[in-house]
Each structure stands twice: as structure tokens, then as C-alpha cells.
Amino acid sequence: MVEPAEKRVWHPGLTWPWLNQRQSQSAPWAICAILVGLSASLFLLSSRYGIGVRPDTFRYMGLGWKPDDAPVYGWLLRGIAETGLNIWGGAKLLGLVLSCLNPILIWVTLMRATRSNVHAAGGTILILLSPSFSRLSALALSEALFITCIFTSVLLFVAYLKDMNWRRLAACGAMIAVTTLVRFPGMVLGFAIAATLLLMRQLPLRQRVRSVVMLGSVGGGITLLWAIVSKIVADHAVGRDFAFYGNADVERWKQGFKSLTALLAPMEVPLLARAALLLAVLGAVAWIWFHYCRFVLRKADANMGEAERAPERTIAPVFGFFALFYAAFMVLAVHLEANLPLNGRYALPLYVTLVTAATIVVSDRKNMSRGDRALASLLVAISIGILASHTVRTASRTEAAYEQGLDFASRAWASSPTIHAVRRLPRGAMIFSNGPEAIIYAAKRPATIVPMKMDSRTGLDRPHNPYPRQLEATRQRLQGGNAYVVFVDRVDWRFYTATENELRQALGLKLVERLADGRIYNLPPSSPSNNPL
Numbered sequence: 001m002v003e004p005a006e007k008r009v010w011h012p013g014l015t016w017p018w019l020n021q022r023q024s025q026s027a028p029w030a031i032c033a034i035l036v037g038l039s040a041s042l043f044l045l046s047s048r049y050g051i052g053v054r055p056d057t058f059r060y061m062g063l064g065w066k067p068d069d070a071p072v073y074g075w076l077l078r079g080i081a082e083t084g085l086n087i088w089g090g091a092k093l094l095g096l097v098l099s100c101l102n103p104i105l106i107w108v109t110l111m112r113a114t115r116s117n118v119h120a121a122g123g124t125i126l127i128l129l130s131p132s133f134s135r136l137s138a139l140a141l142s143e144a145l146f147i148t149c150i151f152t153s154v155l156l157f158v159a160y161l162k163d164m165n166w167r168r169l170a171a172c173g174a175m176i177a178v179t180t181l182v183r184f185p186g187m188v189l190g191f192a193i194a195a196t197l198l199l200m201r202q203l204p205l206r207q208r209v210r211s212v213v214m215l216g217s218v219g220g221g222i223t224l225l226w227a228i229v230s231k232i233v234a235d236h237a238v239g240r241d242f243a244f245y246g247n248a249d250v251e252r253w254k255q256g257f258k259s260l261t262a263l264l265a266p267m268e269v270p271l272l273a274r275a276a277l278l279l280a281v282l283g284a285v286a287w288i289w290f291h292y293c294r295f296v297l298r299k300a301d302a303n304m305g306e307a308e309r310a311p312e313r314t315i316a317p318v319f320g321f322f323a324l325f326y327a328a329f330m331v332l333a334v335h336l337e338a339n340l341p342l343n344g345r346y347a348l349p350l351y352v353t354l355v356t357a358a359t360i361v362v363s364d365r366k367n368m369s370r371g372d373r374a375l376a377s378l379l380v381a382i383s384i385g386i387l388a389s390h391t392v393r394t395a396s397r398t399e400a401a402y403e404q405g406l407d408f409a410s411r412a413w414a415s416s417p418t419i420h421a422v423r424r425l426p427r428g429a430m431i432f433s434n435g436p437e438a439i440i441y442a443a444k445r446p447a448t449i450v451p452m453k454m455d456s457r458t459g460l461d462r463p464h465n466p467y468p469r470q471l472e473a474t475r476q477r478l479q480g481g482n483a484y485v486v487f488v489d490r491v492d493w494r495f496y497t498a499t500e501n502e503l504r505q506a507l508g509l510k511l512v513e514r515l516a517d518g519r520i521y522n523l524p525p526s527s528p529s530n531n532p533l
Helices: 016-046 055-061 072-081 087-114 117-128 131-137 143-163 166-182 184-199 205-234 250-261 271-296 311-336 344-363 370-404 417-423 436-443 467-479 500-507
Strands: 009-011 430-433 483-488 510-515 518-522
Touching (some): 016 087, 016 117, 016 131, 016 370, 055 072, 055 436, 072 087, 087 117, 087 131, 087 143, 087 311, 087 344, 117 344, 117 370, 131 143, 143 166, 143 311, 143 344, 166 205, 250 271, 250 344, 271 311, 271 344, 271 370, 417 510, 417 518
Antiparallel strands (some): 483 518, 510 518
């Protein structure tokens, strides 16, 4: 006689049900550990010569002549520096921690929403292997921390819905405030959660409104308090005027659209094909997401099962609303701020949240119509192709970063003749440059920006420190001795500063040394030359 399946013994003392239970409990964390290892490996390989440092790094760290706007990233680094670790080492340590934490948060979020190892792994790896995600995670910028805060806020919101404990909602509101102070677009996460709450017809209207009011009071109150204190103490706050300075033309919008298409396919693919792919994917995701939201946010009825009432069902609506509001926020930002570059850095949160929402809604096949199932299957097939492209591109970029380094932490900057010449300048020298960040990081010398003809965010002269006043202050400092002007050829993006020829004519600069990739000037001294080179 054949024994029932549940009695068959695979190993002495172990029955099939016990083994399956053990596998189901350990498999998710084993997969998560693999994903964490992948993310950490990509970070460590890319940051072989140090975490990537870009001009914006200095603003977010609160270094240089520009104060930090959203301050949390800088606060964290300065807190790490208090332990005795230098700020660049601290940035790499924080980057490594975030490269381990983000895959865990993404994995946990997708597992709770889909309850499927396959879907959770697929969505997580689509994010981790994205060329934009892997590169930005290896830079000393706030993007990785921003993603951490978004997922943490959403998980706190789900925790609140489980037991309706107001303390959890207050914690969610506080986390949204932290997200906003990491990057100001984080405020739209509060709107996304509020929209989801208001549309949850399973809850009484009064409770929904009270929840939204409390969420906004905590999150908005903390953010407003910071803005007031920052304005009083540093006269800074958000660092922007609420005025329409935007000057984006057709070409800039086109570049922004190209950046979006590059999230799914490499630039080598013709723009028309990339645009068709992007629009098709967005349309399909929006269609299925809309039907998903109608189903999970509907009014409770007797036919609604326990799984359909699960708080995790609200995760996809929140991420979908975030993507919508974030896109609207960026359109508004382009009209408020002059010369805002619409590059992959600003597109990354949109990609991450859309992939998260899409993964969840595609996994819910049992509640789909036949047409939606076919559309979901098509999206899965497309995502496999996108993942293959991501893998090739990320591998190539990681190899290049491993061999050459990233941005100011690259071997090219370390071996720059101009950087080597700057290191030999006299101790205590004042250095003006079109690339002060490169000098601060690569040459380990203090430096400041050359006079600026306009504020890059407004396109206008700076009223509190106009260009003529900057020129005169620079002239006086150069005449005081032991001061130099350094122009670096590789820095070619600063359209808002005085050019080399303009400064030479306005200040009467004298060439000290000509290098292969730059030049060093000072003002002729009245005494014999003190040229140290």
C-alpha cells in the first residue's frame, strides 16, 4: 500500500509538511541575504577609490560656499565625523550601510504586499540592478537615504493600519518630515499617504479625516519648525524663493524625457523605440494600478476576505500616488527654479516607486480580468528584457568605476597636473577656482568659487552680493598676497561664473603656471615675485 504524501519520510524524523514549512520560513531571508550581498558588492566595487563625490555633494554635506538645503544627510555625516572618522570615510560607511538597508526594506515591502518570493525578488532586483540606482547609491549624495526614508515611512503607515495605534501614525508623520528634510520632494509622500487614506472606504470617513489631519500636523509641523529655526539662525530655510524663475526650453524638456527613457533602455537604442517602450509600460502599469486601487480601496462588504482587508494592500496605491505627485512636483520645480537639470538623478525616485507599485499590482492576478492578466503577462515579459539590459549596463559601469573611480574620486582627478600644482601652493593660500570642489577633495586644500555673474537657481544677479562686489572683494584678497585663481579645463558646466578671460581682463591676472589641464594665476605683487612654483 502506498503511504499518503504527508507521511512520506525524506529524512529520518522529517516529514514533507515539516520540511516545506521550514523551507518557506528560511527561503525569503536567504533570498534577501543574496540581494543584500549583491547590492553591497556593487557598492564596494564602484567605490574602490572612494565614494563618488560630485559638486552637489558639497551642498548636501553643508561644505563649501553653498549651505545645505535639505539638511539630514549632512547632519548624519557630521554626526559620524564626531566619532573621529573623516567626513569622506563617513560618507562611504553610510553608503555601505544604506546599500545593505535598502534591499532589505524593498524586499520586506514587496514580500508583505505580494506574499511571493518570485515577485518580491523580481521587483527588488529590477531596482538594485538599475544603472541609475547602482550608480547613485555609490555617490555621496542623498538619493540612497531618500529611498530608505520613503520605504520606512510606508512600512510605518502599514503598521498603523494594522492596529490603528495613533503613536504609529505619529511616527509615520515624523518619518515623512525626515524624508522631506533629506530631499524636499519627500513632502509629496505625505500627500500620497493622505490620498490613500481618504480613498479607503473600509474606514469611516471621520476616522480617515482625523488620520490625515494628524499625519499632516506631525509631518508638516516638524518641517515648518525646522524651516523657521533655519531662517532665524542661518537666514536660509529652503534656500529658494517661491517665485517662477524657470527658464526650461524645448531642448531641456527633451533632455528630461530622454533621461526617463534611459531608465528602461540604453541610450544606444533609438529615441523613438525608447519612447514607445516607456509610454507603453507607463500606460499598462497605470491601467492595472487603477483597477487594483478600485478593488482594494472599495467599501468593505460581506464578500471581502481577510486577505483583501490586509493593510499591505494599501502599499501599491501609496507608491502609485507618490509617483504621480512626484512627477507633478518636478514639473512645478522646473517652473520655479532656473536651469534645473532634468537628469537621471531626479528620475530615480520615480523609477523605484513605479517598479514597486507595478510589481505588486502585477502579482495580484486572481483579482484581474482576462484582459488585465494578458497585460500583466506582457509587462512581466518586458521586465525580463529590461532586467537583462540593466544587468549588462550595470556590469559595464561597475567595471569602469572599479578601474577608474567615480567623479572627483577618480584616478583622472588624482593624477591631474593642475591638482598636483595646487598641492604645492604655499600653506594658507587663498584659492579661487571654477572647480573648488575638485581642489577641496583631490588636492586637500581649501578653495572657494570664482565670482558668479548670476545665481544659478534664479538666472539673476545675486542681490545681497552682486557680481561687481564679488569682483572687488576678489581683487582685494588677491592684492593681499598668498592668493591664487585656478582654472581647471575639465570643469566646463559652470555657465553662471565669470570665465577665465573675463577675470583676466577685469582683475589683470598674471599667469603663474600653465598646466596640461588648467592654469594658475595671481596678481603681480608690488614686491619681488613670490611665485612658489
